[in-house]
Amino acid sequence: MNxxxxxxxxxxxxxxxxxxxxxxxxxxxxTIKLRNKTQNGCIIKAVPKPDFKTxxxxxxxxLTFTQLQIxxxxxxxxxxxxxxxxxxxxxxxxxxxRKSKCSFxxxxxxxxxxxxxxxxxxxxPISLLFGDTGSGKSEIYISxxxxxxxxGKQALFLMPEISLTPQMQERLExxxxxxxxxxxxxxxxxxxxxxxxxxxxxKIRLIAGARSALFLPFSDLGLIVVDEEHDESYxxxxxxxxxxxxxxxxxxxxxxxxxxxxxxxPSLNSYAKFPNFRLKGRFYASQKEYIYxxxxxGLNELILGEISQALQAKKQVIIFLPTRANFKFLICQKCGxxxxxxxxxxxxxxxxxxxxxxxxxxxxxxMIPSVCAQCNSDMLESRKIGTSELVAQIKEYFPFASIAKxxxxxxxxxxxxxxxxxxxxxxxxDIIVGTQMLSKGHDYHNVSLAIIMGLDEHxxxxxxxxxxxxxxxxxxxxxxxxxxxxxxxxxxxxxxxxFAEYMDEFDRFIADEMAVREGLYPPFMRLLxxxxxxxxxxxxxxxxxxxxxxxxSMAELEIVGYGKCxxxxxxxxxxxxxxxxxxxxxxxxxxxxIARDYGALPDIDPVNFS
DNA sequence: AGCACGCCGACT
DNA sequence: GTCGGCGTGCTC
Numbered sequence: 001m002n003x004x005x006x007x008x009x010x011x012x013x014x015x016x017x018x019x020x021x022x023x024x025x026x027x028x029x030x031t032i033k034l035r036n037k038t039q040n041g042c043i044i045k046a047v048p049k050p051d052f053k054t055x056x057x058x059x060x061x062x063l064t065f066t067q068l069q070i071x072x073x074x075x076x077x078x079x080x081x082x083x084x085x086x087x088x089x090x091x092x093x094x095x096x097x098r099k100s101k102c103s104f105x106x107x108x109x110x111x112x113x114x115x116x117x118x119x120x121x122x123x124x125p126i127s128l129l130f131g132d133t134g135s136g137k138s139e140i141y142i143s144x145x146x147x148x149x150x151x152g153k154q155a156l157f158l159m160p161e162i163s164l165t166p167q168m169q170e171r172l173e174x175x176x177x178x179x180x181x182x183x184x185x186x187x188x189x190x191x192x193x194x195x196x197x198x199x200x201x202x203k204i205r206l207i208a209g210a211r212s213a214l215f216l217p218f219s220d221l222g223l224i225v226v227d228e229e230h231d232e233s234y235x236x237x238x239x240x241x242x243x244x245x246x247x248x249x250x251x252x253x254x255x256x257x258x259x260x261x262x263x264x265x266p267s268l269n270s271y272a273k274f275p276n277f278r279l280k281g282r283f284y285a286s287q288k289e290y291i292y293x294x295x296x297x298g299l300n301e302l303i304l305g306e307i308s309q310a311l312q313a314k315k316q317v318i319i320f321l322p323t324r325a326n327f328k329f330l331i332c333q334k335c336g337x338x339x340x341x342x343x344x345x346x347x348x349x350x351x352x353x354x355x356x357x358x359x360x361x362x363x364x365x366x367m368i369p370s371v372c373a374q375c376n377s378d379m380l381e382s383r384k385i386g387t388s389e390l391v392a393q394i395k396e397y398f399p400f401a402s403i404a405k406x407x408x409x410x411x412x413x414x415x416x417x418x419x420x421x422x423x424x425x426x427x428x429x430d431i432i433v434g435t436q437m438l439s440k441g442h443d444y445h446n447v448s449l450a451i452i453m454g455l456d457e458h459x460x461x462x463x464x465x466x467x468x469x470x471x472x473x474x475x476x477x478x479x480x481x482x483x484x485x486x487x488x489x490x491x492x493x494x495x496x497x498x499f500a501e502y503m504d505e506f507d508r509f510i511a512d513e514m515a516v517r518e519g520l521y522p523p524f525m526r527l528l529x530x531x532x533x534x535x536x537x538x539x540x541x542x543x544x545x546x547x548x549x550x551x552x553s554m555a556e557l558e559i560v561g562y563g564k565c566x567x568x569x570x571x572x573x574x575x576x577x578x579x580x581x582x583x584x585x586x587x588x589x590x591x592x593x594i595a596r597d598y599g600a601l602p603d604i605d606p607v608n609f610s
Numbered sequence: 611a612g613c614a615c616g617c618c619g620a621c622t
Numbered sequence: 623g624t625c626g627g628c629g630t631g632c633t634c
Contacts, residue, residue: 012623013621017622034624037624050622052622
């Protein structure tokens with residue numbers, strides 16, 4: 001009889017020992033019984049006969065994980081301190097792969113500077129392509145992808161949110177046709193099956209996808225492109241809190257895969273760690289003028305005047321506002337209380353559309369009250385304008401303009417997204433009002449005016465990346481204007497001086513920000529955030545205290561702070577946290593494991609501090 | 611005493 | 623993650 005340690009795929013369990021008549025291969029996938037239920041398991045290693053009774057392996061599936069997948073899964077389990085069963089659960093297993101070859105004739109024409117960039121990328125195993133919006137990064141990616149595909153290799157093109165960027169997909173398909181497969185976690189089961197089958201047949205050899213595309217069964221991966229590498233969406237928002245960009249870098253290093261990180265507003269981390277090629281200037285010759293409007297969020301004479309001029313010139317306008325609904329607050333003018341979610345420490349947003357107050361965290365909804373729940377006063381006032389209200393207000397001023405809203409409430413399906421983009425590019429829409437969605441890589445050809453509102457609050461977030469995120473966001477939105485030959489950008493806010501200082505000067509921002517972060521934050525120091533959540537507040541507090549007790553004596557570990565999270569309550573769970581800092585990873589790994597022992601959630605290299 | 615519920619630890 | 627054992631507390 002043979003004995004094997006088997007990781008139960010998807011289970012938060014250490015590998016368990018089973019017996020088998022046959023000799024099994026490392027990493028092959030089998031079915032076993034756990035608590036009398038059939039589950040998939042992955043053979044980790046052969047072990048001697050244990051001193052407890054073992055159950056037999058039920059069936060050998062004709063599936064395995066690839067070397068790359070195993071390497072990554074082990075790294076995730078090590079670096080993010082989760083069980084191997086959990087990290088393996090992220091991956092799509094491998095059935096077989098037929099290597100296919102076909103050459104792609106069509107290649108983009110590169111400018112001398114683009115050629116130089118491509119040469120630089122070829123020379124360095126991992127490099128940062130620091131290229132302004134519109135400077136032609138895509139052609140460089142495509143040119144390199146083509147080279148790898150023509151060598152018979154597979155390529156992976158990672159994007160923050162593929163579903164939001166149909167244009168990039170179209171572009172890749174224009175060059176690589178049916179060899180492109182689009183992957184994200186919300187793909188329908190049918191499409192997923194088709195893609196996996198074509199992928200294993202070698203028909204699909206370029207995957208364009210969101211962070212989870214890294215977990216597909218690549219067997220001959222030659223190139224990974226991480227587009228918009230500064231984007232936070234590469235970071236998982238549930239345990240394990242992996243960062244697909246960092247995983248791409250790790251696997252590229254480990255397995256000799258070429259890796260390109262691309263951004264117009266790169267992360268300080270990538271800038272510090274990798275050689276970069278600076279691609280300046282715009283591919284489309286255009287002028288841009290910045291107007292800084294030092295006033296609170298909302299429409300005013302300046303903005304209305306600019307919109308009016310743009311519309312008269314038959315140009316289009318985009319307006320960025322990072323707030324959904326009509327208003328973010330409903331405040332009682334008598335007692336000052338804003339209406340709160342009963343399950344979260346979050347103000348309820350006012351949605352006029354279905355006459356509801358809604359919590360954007362847990363989904364709780366109720367009717368719009370007519371009196372204050374605290375003091376019964378009827379002097380309720382809406383505060384902090386959102387996209388819906390802004391659309392309504394603009395309609396009042398420009399009744400003949402066609403105005404569209406572009407946010408999570410409005411764009412609920414892929415179809416709605418493509419329809420909106422199509423209508424906008426066909427000039428059926430004059431003005432788009434939207435949230436972050438708007439800043440993603442869409443090409444708007446006729447936009448002459450971009451208005452950026454409501455970023456003051458972003459700058460205030462107690463987050464070491466508040467400045468870089470805000471500036472990157474503003475630059476991304478600004479980059480959407482002026483693919484037409486002339487663009488105006490209005491940045492509104494009481495802190496617009498910050499943007500005035502750095503807009504279109506990201507190089508200088510990086511230099512200044514490095515000085516701010518030195519000795520405190522990445523790329524100089526590493527962070528670990530431990531989250532403690534419990535429905536019983538006293539339990540959360542005591543767990544936090546116990547963890548702190550264990551951490552206090554640890555060497556080379558600084559306890560930056562601890563206490564309630566900024567959002568104290570979400571979905572009836574009380575939230576506490578500990579923030580730790582270290583120059584090296586090892587102390588943070590130890591701390592992370594201690595957190596796990598108490599059922600807390602360790603978030604290594606956190607990007608979110610709420 | 612009998613049963614529902616929720617907590618917590620074990621799962622090979 | 624999820625199942626089941628066990629303690630608590632409510633009801634008959």
